[in-house]
Amino acid sequence: MTIELGMLVPHTPRMCHEDKAPDFLRELVQGMHEVASVIETVKPDALLLVSCHWMSSFHHFVDATPEHKGVLTAFECPELISDVPYYHPGDEELASQLVEAGQNAGLPVVKVNDPTYVWDYGTVVPLRYLLPKGNIPVIDLSVCWAANLEETYLWGQQIGKVLRESNKRVVFASSGALSHNLIRGPHFMPTLAEQALDNQFLEYLHQNDLSSAWKMLPQYARAAGVESGGRHLALLLGVLEGSYQSQYYGYGQSSGSANVVMTFKPQ
Numbered sequence: 001m002t003i004e005l006g007m008l009v010p011h012t013p014r015m016c017h018e019d020k021a022p023d024f025l026r027e028l029v030q031g032m033h034e035v036a037s038v039i040e041t042v043k044p045d046a047l048l049l050v051s052c053h054w055m056s057s058f059h060h061f062v063d064a065t066p067e068h069k070g071v072l073t074a075f076e077c078p079e080l081i082s083d084v085p086y087y088h089p090g091d092e093e094l095a096s097q098l099v100e101a102g103q104n105a106g107l108p109v110v111k112v113n114d115p116t117y118v119w120d121y122g123t124v125v126p127l128r129y130l131l132p133k134g135n136i137p138v139i140d141l142s143v144c145w146a147a148n149l150e151e152t153y154l155w156g157q158q159i160g161k162v163l164r165e166s167n168k169r170v171v172f173a174s175s176g177a178l179s180h181n182l183i184r185g186p187h188f189m190p191t192l193a194e195q196a197l198d199n200q201f202l203e204y205l206h207q208n209d210l211s212s213a214w215k216m217l218p219q220y221a222r223a224a225g226v227e228s229g230g231r232h233l234a235l236l237l238g239v240l241e242g243s244y245q246s247q248y249y250g251y252g253q254s255s256g257s258a259n260v261v262m263t264f265k266p267q
């Protein structure tokens, strides 16, 4: 099967609770609801999500836990995300296939199967919008700090290969921001230079020129302080390799960071 849908989604903590989201995040909130209805139509067998807030030091972790259940209070921002319960089934079989493929490619990929592991807010926040019913199996992936963008892209390619060879219909979400030089003041936009870089990167995605987006990423990630050093984007681009039609659903700033909702459909 093919990858049914790729997504680039935000997780800014101020949108955790929709009723408390400020006006400048409304476009993102609306966009997330629209993408949720696309997922509802696709009816995937599983959703993979890489989160910029599951920061692993040395390994690429794959959360193969058969049942993801917990209550999140985010240690970075407990005033915004406190006592938030979540429940999603997992997919141990597909997760194990991903781990095996990564290891066979020589990558330090490690399986996590641990019901005590509590998800980060980069995972929980978007899933509150994307899978509100909690009835689609989820596999969570970390961003690995010891891995550079090239290694992360290679890991993404291995994931993409497994998904294309699987008989399951899968969607892949990358949870993270574009430019991300954070400053105090939730309503602040990125600088003009950061916005220019973000816009060029988005333009490549819009033109379905994923190879130029990938070529631009290393310098862009450094100059604009892209979240997780751009690893969530490298993973997304590695997974998506091929021809995709992007759709843009909205933009929102958060403390000087740029956040978008986008989807990528195979064509």
Ligand SMILES: [Fe+2]
Binding pocket: 011, 052, 053, 122, 176, 177, 227
């Ligand atoms: Fe973040």
